[in-house]
Amino acid sequence: MEKIIGITDTRTRIKELIDRVSEKNDVFIVTRDSKPEAVVMAYEEYIRTKQELDEAKKIRFEKTLEDLKTKFKNWLIARGYNPDQMTEEEVYEIIRKA
Secondary structure, eight states: OEEEEEHHHHHHHHHHHHHHHHHHOOEEEEEETTEEEEEEOOHHHHHHHHHHHHHHHHHHHHHHHHHHHHHHHHHHHHTTOOGGGOOHHHHHHHHHHO
């Protein structure tokens, strides 16, 4: 569980905080004027979290791309085109004219 600590306490106790983060995997939310400003966490946890976020972004991008492809295909069909029988050049020409 995260622990909240003010920036002044962080300055005076930084070695202790780093020791707790590395040894006990504690996480500290550093505040300034009672507002969260930073997080101190173990490097391995940071890397794992970053990889999970990157993977989630990739999955969301791929889903969005597939949705757009489907919508574009339906747009072509609604205008009387058969997208399965079109070349890339024909598709690009339609896009250019649109």
